[in-house]
Amino acid sequence: MSNYLSTGSEWTFGLLKKYETAIAEIAGEYHLKTYPNQIEVITAEQMMDAYSTVGMPLGYHHWSYGKQFLNVEKRYKRGEMGLAYEIVINSDPCIAYLMEENTVMMQALVIAHASYGHNSFFRNNYLFRTWTSADSIIDYLVFARNYIRQCEERYGEEEVEIILDSCHALMNYGVDRYKRPPRLSADEELVRIADREEYLRLQHNEIWRTLPPKPVPDEEDFEELFPSEPQENFLYFIEKNAPLLEGWQREIVRIVRKIAQYFYPQRQTQVMNEGWACFWHYTLVNDLYNRGQVDDGFMVEFLKSHTNVLFQPDFDHPYYSGINPYSLGYAIMTDIRRICENPTDEDKQWFPKLANTNWLKQMDFAMRNFKDESFIAQYLSPKVIRELKLFSVLDDDQDNHLVISAIHDDAGYQHVRHALSEQYNLGTHEPNLQIYNVNRRGDRSLTLRHMQHNRRPLGSNIEEIIKHLVRLWGFTVRIDSVYDNGNVELTHECRRDF
Amino acid sequence: MSHIIDRRLNGKNKSAVNRQRFIRRFRSQIKKAVSEAISGRSITDIENGEKVNIPAKDISEPVINHGPGGRREAVHPGNKEFTRGDRIPRPLGGAGKGNKASNTGEGVDDFVFELSREEFLDFFFDDLELPNLVKTKLAQQVEHKWVRAGYTSDGIPSNINVIRSMRSAISRRIALRSPYHARLREAEEKLELLLLTQGETDPLVLELREEITFLKRKINCIPFIDEIDLRYNNRIKQPKPTTQAVMFCIMDVSGSMGQSQKDMAKRFFTLLYLFLTRTYEKTKLVFIRHHTIAKEVDEEDFFYSRETGGTVVSSALELMHKIINQSYPTSDWNIYAAQASDGDNWSDDSPLCRDILANSILPCLQYYAYIEITQDDHQSLWREYLKVKEMYENFAMQRITGPGDIYPVFRELFKKQMA
Numbered sequence: 001m002s003n004y005l006s007t008g009s010e011w012t013f014g015l016l017k018k019y020e021t022a023i024a025e026i027a028g029e030y031h032l033k034t035y036p037n038q039i040e041v042i043t044a045e046q047m048m049d050a051y052s053t054v055g056m057p058l059g060y061h062h063w064s065y066g067k068q069f070l071n072v073e074k075r076y077k078r079g080e081m082g083l084a085y086e087i088v089i090n091s092d093p094c095i096a097y098l099m100e101e102n103t104v105m106m107q108a109l110v111i112a113h114a115s116y117g118h119n120s121f122f123r124n125n126y127l128f129r130t131w132t133s134a135d136s137i138i139d140y141l142v143f144a145r146n147y148i149r150q151c152e153e154r155y156g157e158e159e160v161e162i163i164l165d166s167c168h169a170l171m172n173y174g175v176d177r178y179k180r181p182p183r184l185s186a187d188e189e190l191v192r193i194a195d196r197e198e199y200l201r202l203q204h205n206e207i208w209r210t211l212p213p214k215p216v217p218d219e220e221d222f223e224e225l226f227p228s229e230p231q232e233n234f235l236y237f238i239e240k241n242a243p244l245l246e247g248w249q250r251e252i253v254r255i256v257r258k259i260a261q262y263f264y265p266q267r268q269t270q271v272m273n274e275g276w277a278c279f280w281h282y283t284l285v286n287d288l289y290n291r292g293q294v295d296d297g298f299m300v301e302f303l304k305s306h307t308n309v310l311f312q313p314d315f316d317h318p319y320y321s322g323i324n325p326y327s328l329g330y331a332i333m334t335d336i337r338r339i340c341e342n343p344t345d346e347d348k349q350w351f352p353k354l355a356n357t358n359w360l361k362q363m364d365f366a367m368r369n370f371k372d373e374s375f376i377a378q379y380l381s382p383k384v385i386r387e388l389k390l391f392s393v394l395d396d397d398q399d400n401h402l403v404i405s406a407i408h409d410d411a412g413y414q415h416v417r418h419a420l421s422e423q424y425n426l427g428t429h430e431p432n433l434q435i436y437n438v439n440r441r442g443d444r445s446l447t448l449r450h451m452q453h454n455r456r457p458l459g460s461n462i463e464e465i466i467k468h469l470v471r472l473w474g475f476t477v478r479i480d481s482v483y484d485n486g487n488v489e490l491t492h493e494c495r496r497d498f
Numbered sequence: 499m500s501h502i503i504d505r506r507l508n509g510k511n512k513s514a515v516n517r518q519r520f521i522r523r524f525r526s527q528i529k530k531a532v533s534e535a536i537s538g539r540s541i542t543d544i545e546n547g548e549k550v551n552i553p554a555k556d557i558s559e560p561v562i563n564h565g566p567g568g569r570r571e572a573v574h575p576g577n578k579e580f581t582r583g584d585r586i587p588r589p590l591g592g593a594g595k596g597n598k599a600s601n602t603g604e605g606v607d608d609f610v611f612e613l614s615r616e617e618f619l620d621f622f623f624d625d626l627e628l629p630n631l632v633k634t635k636l637a638q639q640v641e642h643k644w645v646r647a648g649y650t651s652d653g654i655p656s657n658i659n660v661i662r663s664m665r666s667a668i669s670r671r672i673a674l675r676s677p678y679h680a681r682l683r684e685a686e687e688k689l690e691l692l693l694l695t696q697g698e699t700d701p702l703v704l705e706l707r708e709e710i711t712f713l714k715r716k717i718n719c720i721p722f723i724d725e726i727d728l729r730y731n732n733r734i735k736q737p738k739p740t741t742q743a744v745m746f747c748i749m750d751v752s753g754s755m756g757q758s759q760k761d762m763a764k765r766f767f768t769l770l771y772l773f774l775t776r777t778y779e780k781t782k783l784v785f786i787r788h789h790t791i792a793k794e795v796d797e798e799d800f801f802y803s804r805e806t807g808g809t810v811v812s813s814a815l816e817l818m819h820k821i822i823n824q825s826y827p828t829s830d831w832n833i834y835a836a837q838a839s840d841g842d843n844w845s846d847d848s849p850l851c852r853d854i855l856a857n858s859i860l861p862c863l864q865y866y867a868y869i870e871i872t873q874d875d876h877q878s879l880w881r882e883y884l885k886v887k888e889m890y891e892n893f894a895m896q897r898i899t900g901p902g903d904i905y906p907v908f909r910e911l912f913k914k915q916m917a
């Protein structure tokens with residue numbers, strides 16, 4: 001008497017429910033904490049729609065999504081790409097889209113991967129907890145869509161499009177990397193002032209009065225910078241300070257900024273998020289098999305899909321396009337479990353705190369408290385480096401040769417790990433560009449500073465970007481480059497009437 | 499807690515608006531791509547959509563990134579023979595450079611996508627116009643459409659407008675109650691005053707109490723909703739203006755016209771037909787083929803039956819004139835004609851053609867387009883037609899030598915006249 005949930009490849013809604021329940025039961029035993037699941041079955045066309053709005057279930061209208069859609073449609077029709085089997089949205093309840101064309105195995109895999117893997121990641125990872133509010137995102141998207149539509153009706157599609165174009169260009173520079181301190185209430189303000197006075201009183205020392213007075217800086221040639229500290233969130237700065245924007249334009253800037261912020265954690269946790277989800281779909285489906293709930297055919301098909309997803313072409317392979325985040329993430333995640341359960345001497349030396357501990361707790365900790373950069377720096381083990389045969393290449397434009405700086409050997413583990421971690425550091429990935437000063441008394445021009453790192457210059461489309469900035473700011477925008485040796489030079493300038 | 503929802507029946511064209519916006523925004527690039535796609539080749543399947551190429555750089559969305567140069571380090575998988583300290587000559591170009599250059603390389607490709615048939619034709623006929631669009635007469639068969647026209651007080655139950663009905667019910671209730679309300683308020687005030695001095699048994703008090711009960715009953719008797727309150731959505735028929743056009747296709751089918759020439763003529767007629775259907779809601783076609791005698795035929799015969807013999811063009815023109823007089827009064831129809839021929843005509847006939855055209859046909863026509871499909875020298879017909887062209891503005895003639903000419907010639911004929 002078999003207790004297979006199903007045989008054959010066709011799925012029905014009844015079967016989906018059965019698989020979902022079975023997977024939920026196993027996930028419960030592993031203490032996976034998730035948002036409630038909302039699993040939606042859609043067609044391929046709907047999947048293409050979902051694709052083109054970068055996974056937002058309801059986006060406002062913009063031509064760039066149309067472009068995305070045409071691109072996806074063309075490539076899908078030509079057979080150049082398959083559609084993703086699922087899209088999952090960081091919301092509460094967590095919405096996962098399943099494609100109608102999938103087999104029952106695929107649906108089970110996707111449920112395990114998205115509705116339990118990604119879902120628990122969204123719910124527990126610190127970045128998502130800090131920066132996104134899953135329960136209100138759908139409402140916010142509805143608001144954004146309606147607001148932008150009203151603006152289009154009132155001010156014309158073109159006007160709105162112009163603003164959106166400019167905001168989209170600056171979207172990656174529209175996120176807060178650190179929480180702003182909350183506004184103090186009047187009472188708290190009073191307490192703070194009192195505290196400071198008290199502190200100054202305690203610090204009072206007669207000896208300071210004997211010092212000669214400092215020369216007072218001349219009001220004429222000293223102008224205080226505005227903003228007083230450099231700002232990295234361009235869209236926030238524009239929303240609050242751009243002199244000429246109308247109220248509705250500021251609101252649109254805000255909408256784009258909020259959406260950028262919502263996606264910010266996803267950009268920083270690709271490897272972890274996919275690794276975590278892959279680890280769990282593999283573990284959950286294997287448990288189904290071990291309990292005799294799925295048959296051998298199911299497992300063969302499952303393993304084939306699983307390995308396809310994790311395929312990592314070598315650097316000289318024609319399909320190579322960088323490191324596959326699924327593959328890297330999965331390798332590290334499974335390795336954490338291995339180190340906890342069966343540590344080798346090497347592991348004991350590298351990860352003394354992991355070896356022979358409860359793997360579930362350790363993985364849960366890793367999932368909650370890291371982002372890609374720190375996760376790799378913390379958990380990439382020599383074994384994984386060896387398995388993936390990772391090596392690091394130094395490309396210096398002052399040297400006409402590339403130099404292999406480290407490979408997967410004892411001397412190189414640390415270096416490779418550090419280099420790979422840096423590769424996922426958004427801070428080094430994106431140019432360090434900050435709003436430095438506004439000429440408040442003169443032409444209101446805005447000056448940005450690009451802190452060059454390792455002599456890497458800005459890309460050529462900065463010329464386009466600066467035009468967008470001028471459009472939003474309304475006055476001349478300049479970019480100063482600060483070189484590694486500390487010299488400052490004006491590198492780009494765009495006047496208002498470009 | 500999990501829910502499984504079937505969304506397959508939800509609309510699938512969520513991206514339609516975004517797609518339109520994209521096309522609107524890149525209108526000029528797409529137009530250029532469309533005419534490039536067309537000009538080089540013949541138009542056999544103009545009915546289908548068209549693939550369009552736009553240079554990717556025209557539509558790219560800029561993001562802030564690093565340019566090439568500087569010092570950078572990248573980690574790659576799959577090391578085979580490298581050891582630490584190896585020096586490798588820098589590969590040329592982006593591919594395999596050892597960083598992300600290889601996967602951004604594909605961004606250089608053109609952006610290719612397909613236009614639907616409607617969109618394609620829009621671009622295809624963009625900035626072309628039908629000349630002499632003055633006479634756009636209403637069609638004889640008037641079509642109707644239903645439009646909303648306020649509300650009526652009678653109708654069928656399914657058309658009841660609840661809001662309007664309830665509104666008139668409220669107003670009726672307020673109106674009918676108000677006199678009773680006024681009297682009631684008066685009586686109650688009096689009663690209050692009276693009770694200060696008199697007891698309950700006072701006849702005046704009793705009388706007032708009775709009146710109050712009476713008035714209250716009266717007020718309660720007013721029905722909540724009455725038949726006269728009901729309002730119905732009203733819809734009326736409105737005649738829908740439609741314009742109509744007839745297009746005469748005249749073709750020489752004498753022995754000198756080969757299949758390839760007929761093919762080209764057909765494509766030209768197809769283009770013209772498509773163009774007319776976009777302007778007029780109703781477009782009729784009349785096919786006239788001729789050799790020495792002319793005949794009105796159906797489309798199949800027009801393009802595919804074989805005939806031989808000499809050529810007398812005037813026969814076709816006479817037949818056309820007759821048909822116009824019989825069935826297509828100029829007051830009701832916009833008449834267009836396109837004639838395709840290889841230029842061969844019995845030379846004595848050509849002046850006659852000019853006469854018929856100039857005197858009887860062209861005055862009734864919106865536009866007459868003559869195309870000559872030949873690589874040989876012009877003959878008498880062309881020369882006679884040149885004279886007609888000088889007399890009439892709504893007459894145009896062009897020569898087609900190969901399939902590649904069809905679209906440019908068509909554009910030339912219908913190009914927007916600068917005001």
